[in-house]
Amino acid sequence: MILNDRPWVEVVIELAGPLIFTEEECSIDIKYALKNVGRSPALKAGIFLEFVPTDLIVDRHMRLTDVAAMTIEPVSFGSTLFPGGTKEMTSTFSIKRGTIEDAVAQMAAT
Numbered sequence: 001m002i003l004n005d006r007p008w009v010e011v012v013i014e015l016a017g018p019l020i021f022t023e024e025e026c027s028i029d030i031k032y033a034l035k036n037v038g039r040s041p042a043l044k045a046g047i048f049l050e051f052v053p054t055d056l057i058v059d060r061h062m063r064l065t066d067v068a069a070m071t072i073e074p075v076s077f078g079s080t081l082f083p084g085g086t087k088e089m090t091s092t093f094s095i096k097r098g099t100i101e102d103a104v105a106q107m108a109a110t
Contacts, residue, residue, distance in 0.1 A: 007042035009081065010035045013049075016090050027051075027094035036081035046078025051093035053103030 017029035030049060036042045081087060 005039045007036050007040045007045075007081070007083070008038035009042050009045050010037050011047060023097070025094045025096050026100060027092055029090055029092050031088070031090045033086055033088040034081060035086040036083050039083055041083070042081040044078040045081045045087070049091070049093065051095050053095070053100060 011032065011034055013030060013032045015028065016031040019026065019028045028051065032047055032049065034042075034045050034047060036045070079087060
């Protein structure tokens with residue numbers, strides 16, 4: 001496929017509300033949009049977002065990579081975006097207070 005004719009997916013991520021702390025958790029609303037700015041349909045277009053303390057990112061990435069490597073059948077993820085098509089979503093992401101406290105304790109110990 002010639003580069004000019006392939007799908008190109010633009011990703012826009014923005015805050016959709018304030019960072020909210022409660023006794024149990026911390027949460028935030030995120031708005032995101034995927035737009036096919038290319039000339040062909042984008043198959044299985046999707047985005048994966050996760051709200052984690054900084055020091056846990058590498059560990060989670062390694063586990064997800066291990067799971068992906070063990071997957072025998074192709075993963076059916078995302079949706080088809082036709083040229084000019086946009087998929088917009090808003091999701092609330094939260095993290096438990098204990099997870100934040102554990103990450104802070106780990107950072108303080110190093």
